[in-house]
Amino acid sequence: MKILLAGATGAIGRRLLPALGRDNHEVIALTRDPSRAAEFRRSGVQAVVADALDRTELLRATDGVEFDAVIHQLTALTKPPVRHRGMAVTNLLRTDGTRHLLEVAERAGARRFVTQSIVFGYGYIDHGSRSLTEDAPFGRPTGGPTAPHIAAMATNEELVLGSSALEGIALRYGLFYGGDPDPLPDLLRARKVPVTSGPDRPLAWIHLDDAVTATVAALDRGRPGQAYNIVDDVPASWRSVITAAAAAHHAPSPPVLPGFLIKLAAPYVAAMLNASLRVSNDRAAEELGWRPSHPGFTDGIRASVVGS
Template sequence: MVKPPCPVDACVGRHTGRLSHGRPVRRLRVVEPHERGERMRVLLAGASGAVGTPLTRQLVAAGHEVVGITRSAATAGRLREGGTEAVVADVMDRDGLLAAVRGVRADAVVHQLTALGTTKMRQAMRDTNALRTTGTAHLLAAAHAVGARRFLTQSIVFGYGYRDHGSHVITEDDPFGEPTTGLVGPAVAAIRSTEEQVFAADGIEGVALRYGLFYGRDSFVRMIVDLVRKRRLPVPSSGGGFAAFVHLEDAAAATVAALEKGRPGQAYNIVDDEPVRWADFLDTLAAELGVRRPRRVPTWTLRAIPYVHTLMTTSMRVSNARAGRELGWTPTVPTYREGIPLVVSG
């Protein structure tokens, strides 16, 4: 496990109710977290997605009820066949969403919607940004409509900044969502927006899950397998930066734990136990696939693929200590060494 460099309460930058850009977040009334064993009814946006699929299964296994939100009647049918309730609505259509949840009652809303992997990268990023900004606002309106007091939102560790963080071990007390420019500027702003909204909403116990990059079915890693097979994903000759990953099953388990135990107004880093350099990660993936390792290239040549250049030159070592301490969560897939074989075999 990556440990913080000092006790959380002693670290510089201790949580003060503000995100790093200084805009105030409304103080929440302090309430006791939900205890395990309390059955909750959960309105889940993205129930059929990468995290939503294992999350739905784990919520039901933990004794909770799930009402999934999906844009597709066919997907709603599959959710119902699996034993969960479902409503058909587009989260980007506020009036349609509120009409769809009319008469529904829920204790919590969980926002797991993204558009990543559904279309070309630039458009997928724009659509995901909209889901994190406008979509969050609409889901908060739905939360009030269904009587939910708890709201969990999907965030991501890249909100700490797409840059080289050096040897510093990142905790939740580090600056988050600082404005930036370039390709990733709108993405960071959208990540900040979803957290700000749920932390500031009246009558809502907001919790943010800052996930690492996902392993597993329909995950980021599955998206790059074909590129590695064909040696079409080079890596910097320097080895690239350090990245944080988490298996989808572990991400889902952490979300259930946060639903039951997470402190209102708190964000949690949901990553595995060991950051890994891109070269080591992709070499291990290539070996598991039985193909030659990725080509090494000068870092500057990756600028022709802007997002890949940004991703591989970002370096962050992220601590999951708070999630372990407060949520009782420990990843069952502790490192990329265990995770990559699962992805390839899956």
């Protein structure tokens, strides 16, 4: 297939480019940075320069460009958000950006549209001991400062999965870790990643390399109108993952802070730590033929250290 990759310079996007090529797909990279577009072209990749939030600019830049599918991996997260306002532009990319990309896809006569979603759409709450499947309520309003994030995730999926013109698929990723380059080791060495002394609940994670293989599988085999949880087999708490990563990278032990201090200094992180998310990847295994190569964070961290 010929694919328009929106977010080609992001954490997943820059890994998807070679992965899609290995799977015999042709990629058109969408970027708003002319210098990055020039880099793509020098490496033999077609590039389109446009801001996905500017509908007019995007339609003009893609006019006459032919492609069969869109992969929407756009975020504005150059670094992990610590405050809720750090999610504002990403929320817009999940609403207005998605609308604009769907319009571009329909105009180009594309068939398939794969969008990035996230398991926090189930809610930044304690879900208890149950394992969440894709049939669990997603995007349900809960109020509070996380409401805009959940609303944006819900809108993104509603637009894509509800499209009558395209085969829409949503990938609900867990928290990313690993990959190369990985910013976490430097943050750990600087002791900039705290853990909480309070309740430490399980969360859903996914190694970036496994997120890439799942995305390629969904492009080829995903069922139209379907969402898939793309997570490790084994949930793990924030404290477990961060402490293990620090030890593996020979970094100091992470600072341990009470929950109220984390909430003051990093309210978005505190909201994530408030969640308990055990998430099932059975549907992705069954329908996409995908399994994570790193079943749990211990395997993934070990692989990241060996590969660094």
